[in-house]
Amino acid sequence: MTKHEKIEILILDDEKQFTEELHEFLQKSGFESFETNTYQDAKHILADHEIDLLILDVRLPGINGLDILKEVKIQYPNLEVVIISAHGDMDTVIKAMRLGAFDYLRKPFRHIDIQITIERTQKYLHLQRKLKRVQERNSLISKTLEEKIDRHFIGISPLIREVFDAALTAANYPDANVLITGESGTGKENIARIIHFSSLRKEHIFCAVNSSAITDSLLESEFFGHKKGSFTGAVVDKMGFFEVCNQGTLFLDEIADMPLNLQAKILRAAEEKVITRVGDTTPIHTDFRIISSTNHDIEKRVEENKFRLDLLHRLNTLHIHIPPLRQRPEDIRPLLVHFTESFAQKLNRPNLSIHKDVFKTLEKYAFPGNIRELKNMSERAIMLCKNNSLTVHDFPLKSHTISSPVPGTKLANLKNQEIDLIRKALVSTQFNQKAAADVLGITRDALIRKMKKYSLTIEKSGN
Numbered sequence: 250m251t252k253h254e255k256i257e258i259l260i261l262d263d264e265k266q267f268t269e270e271l272h273e274f275l276q277k278s279g280f281e282s283f284e285t286n287t288y289q290d291a292k293h294i295l296a297d298h299e300i301d302l303l304i305l306d307v308r309l310p311g312i313n314g315l316d317i318l319k320e321v322k323i324q325y326p327n328l329e330v331v332i333i334s335a336h337g338d339m340d341t342v343i344k345a346m347r348l349g350a351f352d353y354l355r356k357p358f359r360h361i362d363i364q365i366t367i368e369r370t371q372k373y374l375h376l377q378r379k380l381k382r383v384q385e386r387n388s389l390i391s392k393t394l395e396e397k398i399d400r401h402f403i404g405i406s407p408l409i410r411e412v413f414d415a416a417l418t419a420a421n422y423p424d425a426n427v428l429i430t431g432e433s434g435t436g437k438e439n440i441a442r443i444i445h446f447s448s449l450r451k452e453h454i455f456c457a458v459n460s461s462a463i464t465d466s467l468l469e470s471e472f473f474g475h476k477k478g479s480f481t482g483a484v485v486d487k488m489g490f491f492e493v494c495n496q497g498t499l500f501l502d503e504i505a506d507m508p509l510n511l512q513a514k515i516l517r518a519a520e521e522k523v524i525t526r527v528g529d530t531t532p533i534h535t536d537f538r539i540i541s542s543t544n545h546d547i548e549k550r551v552e553e554n555k556f557r558l559d560l561l562h563r564l565n566t567l568h569i570h571i572p573p574l575r576q577r578p579e580d581i582r583p584l585l586v587h588f589t590e591s592f593a594q595k596l597n598r599p600n601l602s603i604h605k606d607v608f609k610t611l612e613k614y615a616f617p618g619n620i621r622e623l624k625n626m627s628e629r630a631i632m633l634c635k636n637n638s639l640t641v642h643d644f645p646l647k648s649h650t651i652s653s654p655v656p657g658t659k660l661a662n663l664k665n666q667e668i669d670l671i672r673k674a675l676v677s678t679q680f681n682q683k684a685a686a687d688v689l690g691i692t693r694d695a696l697i698r699k700m701k702k703y704s705l706t707i708e709k710s711g712n
């Protein structure tokens with residue numbers, strides 16, 4: 250009901266004199282009012298007008314007023330009904346209230362009584378409408394938020410399906426901290442969101458924090474909050490991330506860069522789930538889960554004493570590693586199809602097709618920027634594309650093909666090539682480890698060691 254706030258009232262009673270008098274009184278009191286003596290007529294009025302309140306006599310000849318009440322409440326769920334009963338009709342009144350009548354008036358009643366009842370109904374309707382507007386707005390907000398969250402998960406390779414399964418496992422343990430590692434653009438934040446929004450914490454906040462983007466002097470107060478006046482600039486009491494994330498998920502992006510002194514404090518908060526705001530002494534309980542991510546070799550940071558081992562242990566209760574895109578070229582095609590479809594829609598370019606050479610070329614490309622690079626590339630290609638077919642020319646690639654080493658990352662490439670060779674051998678031998686080891690010219694044990702080292706736990710699909 251979003252119409253004007255003046256309410257419309259229908260009076261249904263078989264006593265003509267009564268309805269006429271009441272109608273006159275209501276009109277004089279500034280209400281929009283209708284009156285009738287038969288249900289037949291009432292139905293027409295209800296159908297033609299947006300009646301807010303029905304004043305209903307439950308003792309109409311030939312028809313049970315309670316049946317009318319039931320019927321109109323079903324047909325017009327927003328309609329409120331005040332029933333008129335006679336002396337000694339308590340049973341009917343109780344039944345009517347159970348059926349959803351808003352109030353009742355006992356005949357004879359004074360005009361002032363009905364006025365009070367109407368005003369109460371009006372207030373109630375007013376609140377109802379307000380609540381509905383708020384709810385509508387909220388659902389709109391959460392819808393746009395959902396859209397913004399963008400948690401598509403595309404990927405068919407055994408390697409990425411394993412990551413997805415691990416994410417679902419992590420979602421089932423909403424109190425376990427999760428560390429997500431992987432090169433830049435592999436989808437770490439995407440996985441973190443999938444974990445959060447598939448877990449029991451999903452109704453609460455997912456707060457992504459990149460501590461390397463916050464100045465050192467503010468870090469502590471951003472995480473722990475502060476009390477007004479605790480330092481220059483602290484003009485009001487403020488909640489920190491730990492408190493904001495109560496019952497939700499705190500996503501710590503790029504943890505390897507976190508200053509050591511903050512690491513100690515975060516460890517304590519993560520262990521005790523109790524924090525105190527800067528400048529305050531009151532302990533505050535807060536229940537959060539930490540998902541952290543890094544694209545650095547965090548163990549190396551530990552060796553260099555730049556990252557606390559105890560904190561690492563606290564954060565990696567579950568560890569998910571996302572392999573780079575070049576190790577799972579099967580995912581390039583579905584990702585490309587997904588991104589081009591979604592950008593074509595956004596950029597209003599219907600009927601675009603992708604030339605088969607595009608897939609072939611991209612599957613050989615090393616994607617140093619991983620999925621993010623592929624995504625940006627797809628958007629650019631659609632903008633560059635002159636006709637309805639995306640061709641190789643719309644995808645200008647840097648020279649990073651898998652067979653030509655990326656400058657400066659020779660070692661990494663050697664490792665990647667070894668991984669590629671192992672995977673190819675496994676695929677070509679239908680995952681028979683002995684046969685694959687023979688193809689590679691190594692022993693089966695050596696193959697298993699290497700598969701472990703590179704987390705290559707690929708299995709034949711369907712196994």
Ligand SMILES: Nc1ncnc2c1ncn2[C@@H]1O[C@H](COP(=O)(O)OP(=O)(O)OP(=O)(O)O)[C@@H](O)[C@H]1O
Nearest residue numbers: 401402403432433434435436437438439544620621
């Ligand atoms: N499996 C996937 N399916 C579809 N889109 C994905 C997938 N993984 C990642 N993306 C998209 O790729 C982009 C990069 O992902 P994300 O930001 O999660 O990567 P990241 O590993 O956190 O990167 P960085 O290390 O640079 O922070 C995002 O736009 C994300 O939506």
Ligand SMILES: [Mg+2]
Nearest residue numbers: 437438502542
């Ligand atoms: Mg990220």
